[in-house]
Amino acid sequence: MALGNYKLFEIIERARNGPFVKESEFEAKILPTKLKELVKEYDIKRDPEILIPSDNDLADSIFKAAYNLIIDLGVYCNDTGRIIKIYEEDIKEALKSLPEKIIVGSGREVREISIRSIEDKKPPITIGALAGGVCSSKNYLNILTSIAIEPEIDILCAGSLTEIDGKPIISHSPIEIHAAQLEARWMREAASRAGRPGLCLIGSSFEWVAADIASFNPNYGFRSTDAGLACIIYPMKISFNILSKVKFYLESGRPIFAYSDQLIGGFTRGAEETAVSAVAHHLANLIINQASFQELNCQHIHYNNKSNRLSIWCHNVAGQAIARNTKIITHSECYASAGPCTEMILYEGAAVALSVVSGVHLGPGIVGRSAKEVDKYTGLESKFYAEAGRAFTGMKRGDANELAKELVKKYEDKFKDPPLGKTFDECYDIKTMRPIKEWFEIYEKVKKELENLGVNFS
Amino acid sequence: MKEKVLEKLRVSVINGDIEAAEAAAREAISIGLDPLEAIEEGLSKGIREVGDKFEKLELFLPDMIQAAEAMSRAIAILEEKLSFKEYSEKDKGVVVIGTVEGDIHDIGKNIVIALLKANGFKVYDLGKDVPSIKFIEKAEEVNADVIAISALLSSTMIKQEEIIKILKDMNLRDKYIVIVGGAPVTEEWAKKIGADAYGKTANDGVLKIKELLKNKRLK
Numbered sequence: 001m002a003l004g005n006y007k008l009f010e011i012i013e014r015a016r017n018g019p020f021v022k023e024s025e026f027e028a029k030i031l032p033t034k035l036k037e038l039v040k041e042y043d044i045k046r047d048p049e050i051l052i053p054s055d056n057d058l059a060d061s062i063f064k065a066a067y068n069l070i071i072d073l074g075v076y077c078n079d080t081g082r083i084i085k086i087y088e089e090d091i092k093e094a095l096k097s098l099p100e101k102i103i104v105g106s107g108r109e110v111r112e113i114s115i116r117s118i119e120d121k122k123p124p125i126t127i128g129a130l131a132g133g134v135c136s137s138k139n140y141l142n143i144l145t146s147i148a149i150e151p152e153i154d155i156l157c158a159g160s161l162t163e164i165d166g167k168p169i170i171s172h173s174p175i176e177i178h179a180a181q182l183e184a185r186w187m188r189e190a191a192s193r194a195g196r197p198g199l200c201l202i203g204s205s206f207e208w209v210a211a212d213i214a215s216f217n218p219n220y221g222f223r224s225t226d227a228g229l230a231c232i233i234y235p236m237k238i239s240f241n242i243l244s245k246v247k248f249y250l251e252s253g254r255p256i257f258a259y260s261d262q263l264i265g266g267f268t269r270g271a272e273e274t275a276v277s278a279v280a281h282h283l284a285n286l287i288i289n290q291a292s293f294q295e296l297n298c299q300h301i302h303y304n305n306k307s308n309r310l311s312i313w314c315h316n317v318a319g320q321a322i323a324r325n326t327k328i329i330t331h332s333e334c335y336a337s338a339g340p341c342t343e344m345i346l347y348e349g350a351a352v353a354l355s356v357v358s359g360v361h362l363g364p365g366i367v368g369r370s371a372k373e374v375d376k377y378t379g380l381e382s383k384f385y386a387e388a389g390r391a392f393t394g395m396k397r398g399d400a401n402e403l404a405k406e407l408v409k410k411y412e413d414k415f416k417d418p419p420l421g422k423t424f425d426e427c428y429d430i431k432t433m434r435p436i437k438e439w440f441e442i443y444e445k446v447k448k449e450l451e452n453l454g455v456n457f458s
Numbered sequence: 459m460k461e462k463v464l465e466k467l468r469v470s471v472i473n474g475d476i477e478a479a480e481a482a483a484r485e486a487i488s489i490g491l492d493p494l495e496a497i498e499e500g501l502s503k504g505i506r507e508v509g510d511k512f513e514k515l516e517l518f519l520p521d522m523i524q525a526a527e528a529m530s531r532a533i534a535i536l537e538e539k540l541s542f543k544e545y546s547e548k549d550k551g552v553v554v555i556g557t558v559e560g561d562i563h564d565i566g567k568n569i570v571i572a573l574l575k576a577n578g579f580k581v582y583d584l585g586k587d588v589p590s591i592k593f594i595e596k597a598e599e600v601n602a603d604v605i606a607i608s609a610l611l612s613s614t615m616i617k618q619e620e621i622i623k624i625l626k627d628m629n630l631r632d633k634y635i636v637i638v639g640g641a642p643v644t645e646e647w648a649k650k651i652g653a654d655a656y657g658k659t660a661n662d663g664v665l666k667i668k669e670l671l672k673n674k675r676l677k
Contacts, residue, residue, distance in 0.1 A: 028568075032520040078562060134612060134642050162612045162642060171560035171613040179613065206613060208560070239562060266565060269518040301519065301569075302659075310515075372641060 003097055003290060004250055008243060011288055014084040015077035015238075026076045026083075027235050027267050034073055035273035038065040044272045051309055051408065052316045052354060052401040059320035066279035066321065067091065075284050076237040084238065086287060094286045098327040102292050104155065104255055106225040107198030109191075111154045113293055115327050118320055118359045121394040126152060126386035127295075127331060127363025128379070130159030132205055133371035137164045140183070143424045144190035146379030146433055148199060152386035153379075155227070156191060157364040158183055158203035162374060172208055180204045180211035184221030201226040202257050202364075209244040216252060227257040230289040232281050234260060235267045238288055246289050258291035259333075260284070264310045265301030271310040274298055278318040282328055293329040296360060303415045304370040305337045307348035309408055316358040316397075323359025332356075334365030334385060337414070339376040339421020341439040344411045346384050346446040351407040353388035357400040362389040368421060375423040380435045380443055388450070391457045406453060459489055467500025467532060472507055474524025476531050483535035493536040497578075501529045505576040519569060526575035533578075550577060551671045554597045555606040556584030557640075558617035563610035566640060569660040570606065577664055590621045597634055603674075604667055606657075609640040618643070619651035626652075635670045639663050 021030070038044075042061040047053070070091065074083040101114035113125045128147035135143055140161060148156050161179050163169060169179045184203055191199040203222060204215040212228070215221045222228070228249035230242055249256050260281035262268055268277040278298055285291040298314035299306055306315070315332045322328050332355040338344035349366035356362060366381040392400065411418075421427075427439040435443070447457055463486050470479035479501070486496040508525040511517040517525075553574055557564045564586040574581050582600055584592055597605050605625075609615040618638045625631040631652075638648050639657035648656035654670055657663020 028520050028523045032518070160612045160642065168616040168619070169613045170616050171611065176613045207611060208613070211613075233562070234565065241562075263519075263565065265512070265515045266519045266569075269520065270515065302513070302515070372644075374644070 005247065007290065008247055008250070011084055012240075012243065015080050015082055018074065018077070018082040018085050020082050021076070023076065023078070023081065027237070031073060031235050032267055032269050032273070034069060035269055035276060038069055038276060039272045041065070044276065046271050046313055050401055051312045051404040052357065052397050053313070053320070054397040054401070056320070056324065059317055059324050062275050062279055062317055063321040063325040065276045066283060069276060069280040070283050073236060075232065075288055078233070078237055078239045084288070086284070090287045091283055094283070095326055100327065102255055102329065104225060104227060105198050105200035106223070109196050109198035109200065111200060113329055113361065115329055116323060116359045116361060118323050119357055119394065119396055120359060123393045124356045124361040124389045125154045126361070126382070126389055127155040127157050127202065128153035128382035129157060129364050129367045129377050131157050131333060131335070131364035131367050131371060133159045133367045133377050134162050134374050135159040135377070136374055137161055139375045139424050141186045141190055142428070142430055142433070143375065143377050144187055145193045146424070146428055147382045148190045148194035148196055149433055150379050150383040150386070152383050152390070155200045155202060155363070156187060158187060158201070158205040159377070160205045176206055176208055176211045177214045180206040180215040181217070181221060184215035184217065188221060198225065202229060204229065207241065209241050209248065212245050213248050222254070224253040227255045227292070230256050230258045230285070230291065232258070232260040232284045232288065234263060235277065236281065236284060242289065250290065255292035256290060258285035258289050258294045259297055262298040262314070263301050264298055264314065271314055275314045275318045275321070278314060279321050282322055282330060286328060293331070295331040295333045295364070296355075297333045299335065303337060304335070305348065305415070306333060306335045307337065307351050307408075308412065308415065312351055312355070312404060312408070315352065315355045315360070319355055319358035319360040329361065331361040331363050333363065335367050335370045337370060337418035338411070339368040339373065339419065340378045340381055340424070341422040341427040341442060342419040343442055343446050344414060344419055345381055345421060346443065347407050347410045349381060349385045350388045350450060351404050353385055354392050354400045354404050356389045356392050357395050357397050362386065373420070375425070376421060378424050378428055378435060378439070380439060384443060387457060391455050403453060403455070460491055463489060463491055464496065464500040467496055468504035470532070471501050471504030471525050471529050474521055474528050476528045479528035479532040480535055483532040486536065487539055493539045496536055497533060501532055502578070505529050509573070509576055519572065522572040522576065523568070526572045530575055550579045551603040551667070552580045552582070552600055553604040553606055553667065554582045554584065554593060554600065554602045555608070556588035556593060557586035557608045557610070558614050559587055559589050560617065561609050561611055561614035562586050564608070566610065566660065567608040570608070570639070570657065570663050573660050573664045574667070577668070590617055590624055593621050594624055594628065594630065598630075602634065603671055604635045604637065606637045606639070606663065606667070609638070609643060612642040615640065615642050615647065618653065622652050635667065635674060637663055637667055
């Protein structure tokens with residue numbers, strides 16, 4: 001057994017020689033059936049009254065179920081139609097190889113990201129939006145600058161360009177390569193404008209490995225101190241394209257930030273099964289993609305956000321399962337239903353930020369309008385997410401649960417018709433790179449109301 | 459007897475039990491039950507219940523897919539007993555659907571497929587990473603009513619425009635209803651590229667397909 005390239009090549013061998021299964025059979029039958037069985041076997045039940053559980057046995061049961069899931073199921077390879085078998089030794093080896101901390105960024109912006117424990121008194125690291133949020137080429141640089149200038153933001157995550165000067169981006173073409181290079185250049189420029197050239201960037205948002213490699217440029221783009229992006233494709237699948245990216249990240253010495261979108265109500269069934277799946281995907285990201293740090297990302301199939309009761313429960317129980325049983329560093333991502341310049345987006349962010357009590361760091365987030373509306377992002381909501389996370393640090397899970405219930409009540413009836421908010425150029429003064437008065441007053445009002453609920457922002 | 463068979467059809471769909479659905483369909487034929495009644499009063503009632511439960515997250519996507527499959531298989535048996543006229547009246551439409559070339563994301567598309575099947579559409583799933591011309595070739599082959607095109611990436615949504623362009627170049631644009639969807643896709647984009655509709659969510663997409671098809675057939 002070994003890590004690095006040798007592990008990667010071994011994974012590819014397994015992808016070539018594992019059991020052949022139809023993809024639809026794997027994702028719609030085998031995986032959901034196994035999850036259902038494991039949730040029953042480990043007696044994993046969600047109490048609808050609890051958003052942030054304080055039950056260590058529940059967290060451990062979720063971890064055990066996830067551990068068994070990945071051994072029983074393996075990971076499906078899209079390119080070969082075969083299962084990559086995962087053995088107990090793979091998990092043990094990968095968990096054993098984990099360091100206590102990782103280092104990202106450079107110069108004055110070096111950040112040490114270490115594992116957090118449940119109810120940890122150590123503040124979280126926060127990744128500022130955009131997590132794939134769609135942006136115009138006109139506003140891309142400004143939006144990222146508005147996030148980078150906030151000192152509470154430790155890492156900056158890429159958004160998705162929808163066009164370049166009005167011209168479409170064509171996949172697997174020189175234009176996609178150009179777009180990926182432009183994205184990296186603008187991210188670096190945003191960090192420089194903020195006076196933080198060494199800020200760790202996460203990208204590229206472009207999936208094609210050729211575009212990703214082209215965006216690596218120590219002078220104008222991503223550097224070895226910036227994190228590359230890899231994922232286990234939901235549910236429990238991988239492609240050679242992603243493995244090729246991993247190979248490149250290993251060669252270039254970049255930390256690997258891994259994600260796996262979970263869909264509550266989707267192939268992973270309900271909240272209980274999805275929490276198990278989220279932990280299993282973390283293990284898979286560790287073994288298959290050699291992830292340095294990761295994120296929790298459990299989205300509601302109908303609401304498309306992570307601020308609903310089920311998603312909050314999943315992030316917290318999965319976070320606790322990971323924190324209690326591994327040294328995996330993970331973050332809690334926040335997609336909100338509302339847009340910037342509304343109270344709701346901040347309350348949604350605050351409710352998700354409470355997951356710091358469950359052993360996780362924060363981000364990317366807050367990403368308004370579930371990342372789907374062009375330019376509906378500003379630096380202020382990312383700043384608020386980081387501030388809320390710091391303010392909640394050290395809280396007991398029981399107290400966090402009570403606060404989460406209060407916060408969710410403020411917005412959950414608006415999921416089907418949320419306030420859309422404003423675009424970046426409608427609620428920021430681009431000359432000063434500060435929010436307009438209306439948006440800043442909303443931010444101050446929400447902080448004040450949280451203080452009235454006992455939160456200490458100082 | 460009739461009520462019992464209708465109940466069997468309904469329950470088999472709710473349980474996603476393909477064997478039971480097929481057996482109930484055969485039983486319906488053996489007792490001389492009107493196939494349309496078997497579909498409307500048995501299978502459709504079941505799938506509507508599944509849809510309601512999915513909306514409340516009492517059931518999940520795999521249940522929905524399984525229920526839709528059970529319904530499709532039962533309909534296939536009942537269809538053999540439908541006259542051409544009845545079949546046309548019952549027919550909700552034929553949809554060719556896929557995720558564009560260069561894009562391997564297909565969960566949104568799969569949800570749409572389950573909902574389409576649940577609503578009685580005949581669906582041809584081309585899968586993911588599908589070359590543009592394949593959408594048109596399949597639509598022509600199966601005499602489709604609708605071409606539904608999914609894209610999850612901002613770098614792949616351009617393929618939706620490409621498919622519409624090819625349809626125009628082949629003088630086939632007016633023959634099909636074209637609907638687009640996916641994470642980066644917007645109403646404005648759909649209008650810009652000349653699609654007939656934008657499906658904001660899976661459910662929205664199915665509702666728009668139904669509406670557009672109804673209007674087209676009235677013309």
